[in-house]
Amino acid sequence: MSKNIKLDSKIPAGELSQKWTQYRSSVPLVNPANKRNLEIIVVGTGLAGSSAAATLAEMGYKVKAFCFQDSPRRAHSIAAQGGINAAKNYQNDGDSVYRLFYDTIKGGDYRAREANVHRLAEVSTSIIDQCVAQGVPFAREYGGTLSNRSFGGTQVQRTFYAAGQTGQQLLLGAYQALERQVGLGNVKMYSRHEMLDVVVIDGKARGIIARNLITGELERHFGHAVLLCTGGYGNVFYLSTNAMGSNVTAGWKAHKAGALFGNPCFTQIHPTCIPVSGHYQSKLTLMSESLRNDGRIWVPKNKDDNRHPNDIPEEDRDYYLERRYPAFGNLVPRDVASRAAKERCDAGYGVGASKMAVYLDFRYNMINKYGRAEASRLNIENPDEATLLKLGQEVAKEKYGNLFDMYKQITDEDPYEVPMRIYPAVHYTMGGLWVDYELMTNIPGLYALGEANFSDHGANRLGASALMQGLADGYFVIPYTIGSYLSNEIRTKSMPTDCEEFVAAEKKVREQLERLMSINGKQSVESFHRRLGLIMWDKCGMLRSEEGLKQAIAEIRALREEFWRDVRVPGTMNGFNPELEKAGRVADFLELGELMCIDALERNESCGGHFREEYQTEEGEAKRDDDNYMFVSAWEYKEGNEWELHKEALVYENIKIAQRSYK
Amino acid sequence: MSNSNMNLKLKVWRQQNANDSGHFEDYTVQASPDMSFLEMFDVLNEQLITEGKDPVAFDHDCREGICGMCSMVINGRPHGPKGGVTTCQLHMRSFNDGDTIVVEPWRSNAFPVIRDLSVNRSAFDRIIAAGGYVSVNTGNAVDANATLIPKEIADEAFEAATCIGCGACVSACKNASAMLFVGAKVTQLSLLPQGQAEASKRVVAMVNQMDAEGFGACTNTGACSAECPKQIPLTVIATLNREYIKAKLKGY
Ligand SMILES: Cc1cc2nc3c(=O)[nH]c(=O)nc-3n(C[C@H](O)[C@H](O)[C@H](O)COP(=O)(O)OP(=O)(O)OC[C@H]3O[C@@H](n4cnc5c(N)ncnc54)[C@H](O)[C@@H]3O)c2cc1C
Ligand code: SF4
Ligand code: FES
Numbered sequence: 001m002s003k004n005i006k007l008d009s010k011i012p013a014g015e016l017s018q019k020w021t022q023y024r025s026s027v028p029l030v031n032p033a034n035k036r037n038l039e040i041i042v043v044g045t046g047l048a049g050s051s052a053a054a055t056l057a058e059m060g061y062k063v064k065a066f067c068f069q070d071s072p073r074r075a076h077s078i079a080a081q082g083g084i085n086a087a088k089n090y091q092n093d094g095d096s097v098y099r100l101f102y103d104t105i106k107g108g109d110y111r112a113r114e115a116n117v118h119r120l121a122e123v124s125t126s127i128i129d130q131c132v133a134q135g136v137p138f139a140r141e142y143g144g145t146l147s148n149r150s151f152g153g154t155q156v157q158r159t160f161y162a163a164g165q166t167g168q169q170l171l172l173g174a175y176q177a178l179e180r181q182v183g184l185g186n187v188k189m190y191s192r193h194e195m196l197d198v199v200v201i202d203g204k205a206r207g208i209i210a211r212n213l214i215t216g217e218l219e220r221h222f223g224h225a226v227l228l229c230t231g232g233y234g235n236v237f238y239l240s241t242n243a244m245g246s247n248v249t250a251g252w253k254a255h256k257a258g259a260l261f262g263n264p265c266f267t268q269i270h271p272t273c274i275p276v277s278g279h280y281q282s283k284l285t286l287m288s289e290s291l292r293n294d295g296r297i298w299v300p301k302n303k304d305d306n307r308h309p310n311d312i313p314e315e316d317r318d319y320y321l322e323r324r325y326p327a328f329g330n331l332v333p334r335d336v337a338s339r340a341a342k343e344r345c346d347a348g349y350g351v352g353a354s355k356m357a358v359y360l361d362f363r364y365n366m367i368n369k370y371g372r373a374e375a376s377r378l379n380i381e382n383p384d385e386a387t388l389l390k391l392g393q394e395v396a397k398e399k400y401g402n403l404f405d406m407y408k409q410i411t412d413e414d415p416y417e418v419p420m421r422i423y424p425a426v427h428y429t430m431g432g433l434w435v436d437y438e439l440m441t442n443i444p445g446l447y448a449l450g451e452a453n454f455s456d457h458g459a460n461r462l463g464a465s466a467l468m469q470g471l472a473d474g475y476f477v478i479p480y481t482i483g484s485y486l487s488n489e490i491r492t493k494s495m496p497t498d499c500e501e502f503v504a505a506e507k508k509v510r511e512q513l514e515r516l517m518s519i520n521g522k523q524s525v526e527s528f529h530r531r532l533g534l535i536m537w538d539k540c541g542m543l544r545s546e547e548g549l550k551q552a553i554a555e556i557r558a559l560r561e562e563f564w565r566d567v568r569v570p571g572t573m574n575g576f577n578p579e580l581e582k583a584g585r586v587a588d589f590l591e592l593g594e595l596m597c598i599d600a601l602e603r604n605e606s607c608g609g610h611f612r613e614e615y616q617t618e619e620g621e622a623k624r625d626d627d628n629y630m631f632v633s634a635w636e637y638k639e640g641n642e643w644e645l646h647k648e649a650l651v652y653e654n655i656k657i658a659q660r661s662y663k
Numbered sequence: 664m665s666n667s668n669m670n671l672k673l674k675v676w677r678q679q680n681a682n683d684s685g686h687f688e689d690y691t692v693q694a695s696p697d698m699s700f701l702e703m704f705d706v707l708n709e710q711l712i713t714e715g716k717d718p719v720a721f722d723h724d725c726r727e728g729i730c731g732m733c734s735m736v737i738n739g740r741p742h743g744p745k746g747g748v749t750t751c752q753l754h755m756r757s758f759n760d761g762d763t764i765v766v767e768p769w770r771s772n773a774f775p776v777i778r779d780l781s782v783n784r785s786a787f788d789r790i791i792a793a794g795g796y797v798s799v800n801t802g803n804a805v806d807a808n809a810t811l812i813p814k815e816i817a818d819e820a821f822e823a824a825t826c827i828g829c830g831a832c833v834s835a836c837k838n839a840s841a842m843l844f845v846g847a848k849v850t851q852l853s854l855l856p857q858g859q860a861e862a863s864k865r866v867v868a869m870v871n872q873m874d875a876e877g878f879g880a881c882t883n884t885g886a887c888s889a890e891c892p893k894q895i896p897l898t899v900i901a902t903l904n905r906e907y908i909k910a911k912l913k914g915y
Contacts, residue, residue: 051801054801055800055801058800058801069724069730069732070722070732070781070783070784070785071731071784071785071787071788071828072788073731073788073791073828074724074725074730074731074732074828076724076725076730078725078729078730078731078827079725079727079729079730088807088808090808126802126804128807129804129805129806129807130799130801130802130804131807132804132807132810132857133797133799133803133804133805133857134796134797134799134857135796135797135820135851135852135855135857135858137817137818137820137821137824137851137855138807138817139817139821140812140813140814140817140818141814142813142814143811144811144812144813144814145808145811146807146808162821162824163821165729165825167729168729168825168827169821169824172824175791176791176795176796176797177796177799177801179788179791179792179795179796180792180796180798182788182792183792183793183794189788191785191788214777214783243724243725243726243730244723244724244725244726245724277697278695278697278698280695280698280702280705280706281702282699282701282702282705282726283726283727285726285727406727406728406752409728409748409752409754410699410752410754412697412754412756475801476801479801522713524709524712524713526705526709527709568712570711570712570715570716570717570718571717575680575778576680576720576777576778576781577720578718578720579712579718
């Protein structure tokens with residue numbers, strides 16, 4: 001397949017702000033009678049999958065939806081905390097579609113497609129309308145209008161939220177829309193099912209092989225098109241803020257079946273997470289970026305200052321983000337904030353037992369911002385500091401209550417009283433399956449939506465933009481773009497699943513499962529995953545170098561070999577077996593990890609979250625190389641874990657590319 | 664391993680599948696107070712795998728109290744002794760060195776055991792599919808600020824909407840009633856203007872489905888709300904009853 005891969009991003013011609021409008025009015029439609037005969041498989045029920053499945057079913061297509069959890073409502077999107085962006089400009093603070101577009105391209109360090117990002121900004125406003133209509137209880141002002149807050153990398157307030165549970169509320173809205181279609185018989189839902197391969201017939205995606213996780217049976221499912229909405233792969237690092245089950249298997253199997261993988265090394269390390277506390281740690285917990293609206297980040301100016309943080313006076317504190325980036329202060333983008341925290345800790349200024357943490361402190365704003373405002377609202381004259389703090393704590397509770405509670409449950413410390421201790425952790429993957437403007441991979445009929453694709457965030461995603469992208473893809477993009485493909489499929493009858501391609505795909509899946517069961521080694525799946533995570537975090541994490549990446553590649557290969565020789569998967573494959581599920585996922589991570597390192601090694605520049613030690617400015621900022629690397633890396637899989645690089649050049653016609661500055 | 668300083672005895676429910684009758688097995692495990700309850704189970708499973716035994720199956724995903732997947736009855740209480748938290752948010756510091764801890768799955772006919780501590784809660788999905796939504800297709804919406812909603816109403820709807828669908832309420836109830844779960848959704852959607860048009864149809868459909876799934880009747884004991892990790896208040900059941908009567912009077 002190799003030589004003839006030609007990357008066609010299918011970006012429509014015309015002026016940027018007109019591309020999507022023109023596309024929509026000219027894309028072929030499928031008439032209602034034909035839609036009823038067209039079957040669509042949607043794998044994943046997070047924001048991207050639920051919204052897509054519900055909308056496509058509303059339009060009349062026959063939909064089958066899959067998720068590995070026990071209910072579609074439990075997809076990882078449920079855990080998103082801080083909010084969702086939209087260019088509504090309800091705050092009248094100068095926001096616009098163009099500004100959201102511009103912020104996103106700049107935030108992504110000029111490594112995303114203009115046309116995709118502009119479309120995202122355009123449809124962002126409809127998302128909020130749709131969610132409100134579904135009964136999503138966003139935060140509101142006393143007057144009854146919607147409330148907004150700020151996120152990093154922007155100077156406007158465009159983030160809509162529902163306390164610290166925005167993802168939950170948005171997902172429940174989409175889930176309910178999906179269940180409505182299930183009730184109406186337009187969607188057939190397969191929970192506790194895991195897709196283990198895509199079936200390609202005559203070059204087109206025609207179905208999947210899924211394992212019923214309760215009975216262990218392998219099932220064949222036909223579809224005229226297959227949508228992968230299977231989330232991100234941050235768990236390749238073992239410890240991340242992702243849910244335990246988040247994995248790359250669906251995308252990876254598609255990759256091995258011929259789909260290109262875009263920018264695999266672009267990983268987001270989130271600056272504000274609860275630090276690692278012990279060797280038993282199974283995951284890391286995010287403290288939402290929204291906290292940086294009111295939390296100030298600092299470390300002591302003196303090394304080993306062991307005073308209680310509240311006793312360290314102002315003059316002995318280093319608010320290093322405010323110092324280095326006065327224009328954006330605590331609200332610089334994530335990659336910048338994470339590296340700055342690592343820089344301070346590596347230099348010996350970290351706090352807490354491990355010295356690998358910095359303070360996120362709410363006291364100043366609880367007293368001075370909220371305490372004072374409340375005092376004046378309540379007509380309290382000359383309030384003392386204790387009163388102000390108490391009033392401010394009430395406001396903080398309303399804005400961030402669930403996050404503060406979560407912090408306290410985990411650390412046993414009360415953030416209303418003492419600053420949080422935080423450290424960066426793996427959070428999101430900008431990379432994913434390569435897709436064109438229509439969200440189709442290079443395999444016709446195979447689409448990727450949401451975090452599973454590589455599309456809109458370049459080398460760094462801005463906060464509150466993943467929820468926006470997932471819902472944009474599912475509610476407002478795929479319903480149009482899929483017509484371009486399916487309008488040519490109306491004559492394709494549903495295929496019986498006993499044809500040779502389905503049989504072969506199922507056989508391949510069965511053989512891998514049998515192989516995993518038969519190794520009968522000594523080491524648990526978990527222990528391999530943990531070791532892979534350490535390699536990735538040390539050598540392909542916040543800081544990467546040629547030497548480290550080369551070592552990592554060798555180590556991962558050796559670990560993979562050891563895995564296939566000595567892993568122990570207990571139980572049987574003919575029934576419920578969480579260890580077997582995990583084993584398959586870790587096997588895929590062991591291949592993906594290598595490709596991520598290869599990609600990071602190939603990209604001889606620093607951009608966004610990809611920071612190569614060798615390429616930095618004198619001030620330690622990421623140094624891009626636009627002359628040589630202004631492209632999307634799209635990797636093609638070759639037998640035996642070899643890859644070939646294809647490049648999609650990025651063209652900026654509407655934005656003047658510049659060195660990113662938040663000073 | 665310096666911080667593994669608690670020795671615990673566990674009595675864990677083991678059941679091969681829905682048809683197996685099940686039994687308790689005893690284990691000992693070392694834990695640290697900063698571990699979460701599920702991390703303690705990870706340690707146990709790692710131990711069992713090394714010994715060549717079958718690990719304990721249990722459900723979990725987010726491990727931060729929001730997905731609603733984790734579901735253990737710990738010393739007789741769904742989600743354990745602490746109150747206001749899910750199993751995954753429970754930390755070993757809530758226990759003492761030397762404790763014996765009994766761990767069982769949710770127990771309800773409507774939630775059949777799949778294996779060990781994993782149960783099947785798809786009955787909840789079917790209740791939502793029966794009516795727990797607003798009938799609005801994508802693209803139908805008006806501008807989000809076109810309908811003003813007083814902050815107090817929005818906050819109250821949000822509070823009800825924080826239900827994570829875990830099923831602890833059912834497990835806690837001696838009748839295995841699902842009224843708190845259903846009440847939470849009915850309350851959220853009937854408070855908001857967007858949900859009011861089909862409020863009557865919704866409540867009747869959801870209650871009918873709840874009954875069809877085999878959940879028990881509510882006798883106002885309040886155990887559900889007491890054990891709910893999201894502290895969904897009992898008032899949602901009052902709202903559910905009110906909405907139901909209103910709908911019946913209207914002839915639904
Ligand atoms: C803690 C946390 C907080 C966050 N907060 C924010 C925020 O405030 N704002 C923001 O914009 N973004 C936030 N994000 C990012 C955002 O939540 C995710 O990027 C987004 O929700 C991903 O949605 P998705 O639909 O693409 O995938 P997911 O929600 O991850 O869903 C994946 C789905 O695919 C299914 N699946 C996967 N593989 C298979 C398979 N092989 N077979 C069958 N099913 C499969 C799963 O069952 C699941 O249903 C946060 C992320 C984290 C980790
Ligand atoms: S009402 Fe509470 S206990 Fe019941 S499902 Fe919802 S969150 Fe769980
Ligand atoms: S694992 Fe998600 S709520 Fe406990």
